[in-house]
Amino acid sequence: MLAPADRTLIERVVAKDCRDSFSTLVERHQSGLRYSLRQMTGWDEALADDLAQETFIKAFQAIGSYKFDAKFSSWLYRIAYNQMVSHYRLARNREISGIDETVISAAERPVIAEHSEQELHQDLARAMQQLPTQQRMVIHLYLHRQLTHEEICTIMEMPLGTVKTCISRGKATLRKLLSSWQNEDVA
Amino acid sequence: MSNPTDIDHLFSQARAGEPYFIDQGFVSKVRSTLPAKRKVSVGQESAITTVATVLGCAVAYPFFPFNEIIGLLPTQFSITPVGLLAVSGLASGLVYWLAENQRSY
Numbered sequence: 556m557l558a559p560a561d562r563t564l565i566e567r568v569v570a571k572d573c574r575d576s577f578s579t580l581v582e583r584h585q586s587g588l589r590y591s592l593r594q595m596t597g598w599d600e601a602l603a604d605d606l607a608q609e610t611f612i613k614a615f616q617a618i619g620s621y622k623f624d625a626k627f628s629s630w631l632y633r634i635a636y637n638q639m640v641s642h643y644r645l646a647r648n649r650e651i652s653g654i655d656e657t658v659i660s661a662a663e664r665p666v667i668a669e670h671s672e673q674e675l676h677q678d679l680a681r682a683m684q685q686l687p688t689q690q691r692m693v694i695h696l697y698l699h700r701q702l703t704h705e706e707i708c709t710i711m712e713m714p715l716g717t718v719k720t721c722i723s724r725g726k727a728t729l730r731k732l733l734s735s736w737q738n739e740d741v742a
Numbered sequence: 743m744s745n746p747t748d749i750d751h752l753f754s755q756a757r758a759g760e761p762y763f764i765d766q767g768f769v770s771k772v773r774s775t776l777p778a779k780r781k782v783s784v785g786q787e788s789a790i791t792t793v794a795t796v797l798g799c800a801v802a803y804p805f806f807p808f809n810e811i812i813g814l815l816p817t818q819f820s821i822t823p824v825g826l827l828a829v830s831g832l833a834s835g836l837v838y839w840l841a842e843n844q845r846s847y
Contacts, residue, residue: 572779581772586763604768611772619784672759679756698753699760726749736752 561627568618577618580627581611588631594695595639597684598677606642610635625709629702633710636692643688675736682732686725693718694725 559576561583567576588610592603613634614621621630683691693711696702702710707718782790821829 572783574773574776574779577776578769578773581769582765585765585768585772586761589763589768590760608768608772608775612775612777615776672755675752675756675759676761679752698749699757701757729749733749733752 562623565618565621565623565627568615577615584628584631585611587628588635591632591695591699592635592639593676594680594683594699595635595691596680598680602642606635606638609638613638625706629706629710632692632696632700636711639692640688678733678736682729685732686728689713690721690725693721694729697722698726 559579561580564573564576564580567573568580585607589603589607592606592610593600596602596606610631614631617634621627683694686694689711693707693713696707696710697704704715704718704722707713708715711718713721780787
Protein backbone atom coordinates (compact mmCIF):
# COMPACT_ATOMS: atom_id res chain seq x y z
CA MET A 556 0.00 0.00 0.00
CA LEU A 557 1.29 3.46 -0.88
CA ALA A 558 1.97 5.81 2.02
CA PRO A 559 -0.29 8.86 1.99
CA ALA A 560 1.26 12.06 0.59
CA ASP A 561 2.24 14.91 2.91
CA ARG A 562 -0.75 16.89 1.65
CA THR A 563 -3.25 14.21 2.67
CA LEU A 564 -1.67 13.91 6.11
CA ILE A 565 -1.65 17.68 6.63
CA GLU A 566 -5.31 17.93 5.61
CA ARG A 567 -6.18 15.23 8.17
CA VAL A 568 -4.29 17.11 10.89
CA VAL A 569 -6.05 20.39 10.05
CA ALA A 570 -9.56 18.93 9.67
CA LYS A 571 -9.56 16.25 12.38
CA ASP A 572 -6.66 17.18 14.66
CA CYS A 573 -5.33 13.73 13.73
CA ARG A 574 -2.24 12.99 15.88
CA ASP A 575 -1.41 9.77 14.01
CA SER A 576 -1.12 11.67 10.72
CA PHE A 577 1.12 14.26 12.33
CA SER A 578 3.28 11.50 13.82
CA THR A 579 3.70 10.06 10.31
CA LEU A 580 4.81 13.49 9.08
CA VAL A 581 7.31 13.75 11.95
CA GLU A 582 8.61 10.25 11.24
CA ARG A 583 9.02 11.12 7.56
CA HIS A 584 10.87 14.41 8.07
CA GLN A 585 12.69 13.92 11.39
CA SER A 586 15.95 12.58 10.03
CA GLY A 587 16.43 15.33 7.44
CA LEU A 588 15.51 18.09 9.88
CA ARG A 589 17.70 16.69 12.66
CA TYR A 590 20.63 16.45 10.24
CA SER A 591 20.03 20.02 9.05
CA LEU A 592 19.93 21.30 12.60
CA ARG A 593 23.12 19.42 13.47
CA GLN A 594 24.72 21.22 10.54
CA MET A 595 23.32 24.53 11.79
CA THR A 596 24.48 24.09 15.39
CA GLY A 597 28.07 22.95 14.90
CA TRP A 598 26.96 19.31 15.33
CA ASP A 599 25.52 19.88 18.82
CA GLU A 600 23.31 16.79 18.85
CA ALA A 601 21.33 17.63 22.00
CA LEU A 602 20.63 21.20 20.91
CA ALA A 603 19.76 20.09 17.37
CA ASP A 604 17.26 17.52 18.63
CA ASP A 605 15.70 20.03 21.06
CA LEU A 606 15.30 22.55 18.23
CA ALA A 607 13.88 19.86 15.95
CA GLN A 608 11.34 18.93 18.61
CA GLU A 609 10.34 22.57 19.11
CA THR A 610 10.10 22.98 15.34
CA PHE A 611 7.62 20.12 15.03
CA ILE A 612 5.54 21.43 17.93
CA LYS A 613 5.42 24.91 16.37
CA ALA A 614 4.56 23.32 13.03
CA PHE A 615 1.68 21.44 14.64
CA GLN A 616 0.36 24.63 16.25
CA ALA A 617 0.62 26.60 13.00
CA ILE A 618 -0.29 23.86 10.52
CA GLY A 619 -3.58 25.59 9.70
CA SER A 620 -1.59 28.45 8.19
CA TYR A 621 0.39 26.17 5.83
CA LYS A 622 -0.82 27.01 2.32
CA PHE A 623 0.76 24.23 0.24
CA ASP A 624 2.57 26.88 -1.83
CA ALA A 625 5.97 25.40 -0.86
CA LYS A 626 7.16 21.94 0.09
CA PHE A 627 6.30 20.94 3.65
CA SER A 628 10.02 20.43 4.31
CA SER A 629 10.73 24.00 3.18
CA TRP A 630 8.07 25.27 5.57
CA LEU A 631 9.70 23.24 8.34
CA TYR A 632 13.10 24.79 7.51
CA ARG A 633 11.59 28.25 7.91
CA ILE A 634 10.21 27.38 11.35
CA ALA A 635 13.48 25.67 12.32
CA TYR A 636 15.41 28.78 11.29
CA ASN A 637 13.15 30.96 13.45
CA GLN A 638 13.62 28.58 16.38
CA MET A 639 17.37 28.69 15.93
CA VAL A 640 17.44 32.49 15.74
CA SER A 641 15.29 32.73 18.88
CA HIS A 642 17.56 30.28 20.67
CA TYR A 643 20.73 32.20 19.79
CA ARG A 644 19.09 35.51 20.60
CA LEU A 645 18.28 34.24 24.10
CA ALA A 646 21.73 32.75 24.61
CA ARG A 647 23.72 35.38 22.74
CA ASN A 648 26.57 35.61 25.22
CA ARG A 649 26.94 31.85 25.38
CA GLU A 650 26.90 31.69 21.57
CA ILE A 651 29.72 34.24 21.24
CA SER A 652 31.98 32.30 23.62
CA GLY A 653 31.04 29.09 21.82
CA ILE A 654 32.12 30.52 18.48
CA ASP A 655 35.47 31.62 19.89
CA GLU A 656 36.15 28.13 21.20
CA THR A 657 35.28 26.64 17.83
CA VAL A 658 37.57 29.07 16.01
CA ILE A 659 40.48 27.99 18.17
CA SER A 660 39.77 24.28 17.79
CA ALA A 661 39.39 24.62 14.02
CA ALA A 662 42.65 26.53 13.75
CA GLU A 663 44.47 23.90 15.80
CA ARG A 664 43.00 21.00 13.89
CA PRO A 665 45.83 19.06 12.24
CA VAL A 666 45.71 18.22 8.57
CA ILE A 667 45.01 14.51 8.49
CA ALA A 668 45.81 12.16 5.69
CA GLU A 669 42.50 10.38 5.44
CA HIS A 670 39.10 11.67 6.45
CA SER A 671 36.09 9.60 7.38
CA GLU A 672 32.52 10.34 6.33
CA GLN A 673 31.52 11.15 9.92
CA GLU A 674 34.40 13.64 10.18
CA LEU A 675 33.27 15.31 7.00
CA HIS A 676 29.75 15.95 8.38
CA GLN A 677 31.11 17.21 11.69
CA ASP A 678 33.82 19.39 10.14
CA LEU A 679 31.31 20.93 7.75
CA ALA A 680 29.03 21.66 10.70
CA ARG A 681 31.85 23.22 12.72
CA ALA A 682 32.95 25.34 9.77
CA MET A 683 29.35 26.42 9.15
CA GLN A 684 29.17 27.50 12.80
CA GLN A 685 31.66 30.27 11.96
CA LEU A 686 29.20 31.85 9.53
CA PRO A 687 26.54 34.34 10.64
CA THR A 688 23.24 32.55 11.34
CA GLN A 689 21.44 33.81 8.24
CA GLN A 690 24.37 33.03 5.93
CA ARG A 691 24.69 29.59 7.52
CA MET A 692 21.08 28.75 6.77
CA VAL A 693 21.33 30.02 3.19
CA ILE A 694 24.49 27.99 2.57
CA HIS A 695 22.89 24.88 4.07
CA LEU A 696 19.77 25.20 1.93
CA TYR A 697 21.87 25.79 -1.19
CA LEU A 698 24.73 23.34 -0.78
CA HIS A 699 23.21 20.60 1.37
CA ARG A 700 19.58 20.71 0.34
CA GLN A 701 20.24 21.93 -3.22
CA LEU A 702 17.31 24.35 -3.21
CA THR A 703 17.15 26.97 -5.94
CA HIS A 704 17.88 30.64 -5.28
CA GLU A 705 14.16 31.36 -5.63
CA GLU A 706 13.18 28.68 -3.09
CA ILE A 707 15.74 30.08 -0.64
CA CYS A 708 14.36 33.60 -1.17
CA THR A 709 10.90 32.31 -0.22
CA ILE A 710 12.04 30.38 2.84
CA MET A 711 14.34 33.10 4.16
CA GLU A 712 12.14 36.02 3.06
CA MET A 713 15.20 37.65 1.49
CA PRO A 714 15.78 39.39 -1.87
CA LEU A 715 17.52 37.38 -4.59
CA GLY A 716 20.63 39.59 -4.56
CA THR A 717 21.14 39.09 -0.82
CA VAL A 718 20.80 35.32 -1.19
CA LYS A 719 23.44 35.28 -3.94
CA THR A 720 25.78 37.45 -1.86
CA CYS A 721 25.30 35.18 1.18
CA ILE A 722 26.19 32.14 -0.92
CA SER A 723 29.31 33.62 -2.46
CA ARG A 724 30.61 35.04 0.86
CA GLY A 725 29.74 31.86 2.72
CA LYS A 726 31.54 29.68 0.19
CA ALA A 727 34.63 31.91 0.35
CA THR A 728 34.73 31.62 4.15
CA LEU A 729 34.17 27.86 4.08
CA ARG A 730 36.93 27.44 1.49
CA LYS A 731 39.41 28.91 4.00
CA LEU A 732 38.02 27.05 7.01
CA LEU A 733 37.98 23.68 5.26
CA SER A 734 41.43 23.92 3.72
CA SER A 735 42.46 20.70 5.51
CA TRP A 736 39.99 18.90 3.23
CA GLN A 737 41.81 20.08 0.12
CA ASN A 738 41.84 17.35 -2.51
CA GLU A 739 40.53 14.83 0.03
CA ASP A 740 37.95 12.14 -0.56
CA VAL A 741 36.15 10.50 2.29
CA ALA A 742 37.29 7.01 3.18
CA MET B 743 50.49 27.55 -4.76
CA SER B 744 47.86 25.19 -3.36
CA ASN B 745 44.52 24.62 -5.05
CA PRO B 746 41.50 26.17 -3.35
CA THR B 747 39.25 23.68 -1.54
CA ASP B 748 36.42 22.50 -3.78
CA ILE B 749 33.47 23.33 -1.57
CA ASP B 750 30.89 22.01 -4.05
CA HIS B 751 32.69 18.66 -4.17
CA LEU B 752 32.85 18.43 -0.36
CA PHE B 753 29.16 19.17 -0.02
CA SER B 754 28.32 16.69 -2.75
CA GLN B 755 30.20 14.02 -0.76
CA ALA B 756 28.29 15.07 2.36
CA ARG B 757 24.97 14.85 0.52
CA ALA B 758 25.79 11.41 -0.81
CA GLY B 759 26.70 10.19 2.66
CA GLU B 760 23.99 11.97 4.66
CA PRO B 761 23.19 9.70 7.61
CA TYR B 762 19.63 8.57 8.33
CA PHE B 763 18.79 9.13 11.97
CA ILE B 764 16.59 6.35 13.24
CA ASP B 765 13.61 7.40 15.31
CA GLN B 766 14.91 6.25 18.76
CA GLY B 767 11.85 7.65 20.52
CA PHE B 768 12.00 11.06 18.83
CA VAL B 769 8.51 10.79 17.31
CA SER B 770 6.89 9.65 20.57
CA LYS B 771 8.70 12.46 22.42
CA VAL B 772 7.28 15.03 19.98
CA ARG B 773 3.85 13.43 20.17
CA SER B 774 3.81 13.52 23.97
CA THR B 775 4.60 17.25 24.00
CA LEU B 776 1.93 18.28 21.49
CA PRO B 777 -0.77 20.57 22.93
CA ALA B 778 -3.79 18.75 24.37
CA LYS B 779 -6.50 17.77 21.92
CA ARG B 780 -9.36 20.25 21.62
CA LYS B 781 -12.68 19.13 23.03
CA VAL B 782 -14.54 21.16 20.40
CA SER B 783 -13.29 21.92 16.89
CA VAL B 784 -12.16 25.41 15.85
CA GLY B 785 -15.34 25.81 13.75
CA GLN B 786 -17.61 24.85 16.64
CA GLU B 787 -15.71 27.14 19.01
CA SER B 788 -16.09 30.08 16.58
CA ALA B 789 -19.81 29.34 16.12
CA ILE B 790 -20.41 29.22 19.89
CA THR B 791 -18.50 32.49 20.41
CA THR B 792 -20.41 34.22 17.60
CA VAL B 793 -23.84 33.10 18.85
CA ALA B 794 -22.99 34.11 22.44
CA THR B 795 -21.74 37.53 21.26
CA VAL B 796 -24.88 38.20 19.20
CA LEU B 797 -27.15 37.16 22.08
CA GLY B 798 -25.18 39.35 24.51
CA CYS B 799 -25.43 42.36 22.19
CA ALA B 800 -29.19 41.80 21.72
CA VAL B 801 -29.74 41.71 25.50
CA ALA B 802 -27.56 44.79 26.14
CA TYR B 803 -28.92 46.88 23.25
CA PRO B 804 -32.06 48.37 24.99
CA PHE B 805 -29.99 49.37 28.04
CA PHE B 806 -26.98 50.82 26.25
CA PRO B 807 -26.65 54.63 26.72
CA PHE B 808 -25.77 55.54 23.11
CA ASN B 809 -26.71 59.23 23.41
CA GLU B 810 -24.72 59.78 26.61
CA ILE B 811 -21.61 58.18 25.11
CA ILE B 812 -21.92 60.20 21.90
CA GLY B 813 -22.26 63.31 24.05
CA LEU B 814 -18.96 62.49 25.77
CA LEU B 815 -17.01 62.46 22.50
CA PRO B 816 -14.81 65.57 22.15
CA THR B 817 -15.65 67.95 19.33
CA GLN B 818 -12.20 69.52 19.35
CA PHE B 819 -8.77 67.99 19.74
CA SER B 820 -5.48 69.67 20.56
CA ILE B 821 -2.05 68.23 21.32
CA THR B 822 1.09 69.81 22.78
CA PRO B 823 4.54 69.25 21.21
CA VAL B 824 5.49 67.03 24.15
CA GLY B 825 2.31 65.02 23.73
CA LEU B 826 2.99 64.68 20.01
CA LEU B 827 6.51 63.40 20.79
CA ALA B 828 5.14 60.90 23.29
CA VAL B 829 2.58 59.60 20.79
CA SER B 830 5.27 59.32 18.08
CA GLY B 831 7.55 57.44 20.48
CA LEU B 832 4.79 55.01 21.43
CA ALA B 833 3.88 54.46 17.77
CA SER B 834 7.54 53.80 16.85
CA GLY B 835 7.88 51.38 19.73
CA LEU B 836 4.75 49.55 18.65
CA VAL B 837 5.94 49.29 15.03
CA TYR B 838 9.34 47.97 16.18
CA TRP B 839 7.71 45.41 18.47
CA LEU B 840 5.42 44.22 15.67
CA ALA B 841 8.34 43.95 13.25
CA GLU B 842 10.36 41.92 15.78
CA ASN B 843 7.50 39.56 16.46
CA GLN B 844 5.96 39.07 13.03
CA ARG B 845 8.28 36.16 12.15
CA SER B 846 7.51 33.96 15.12
CA TYR B 847 5.17 31.13 14.17
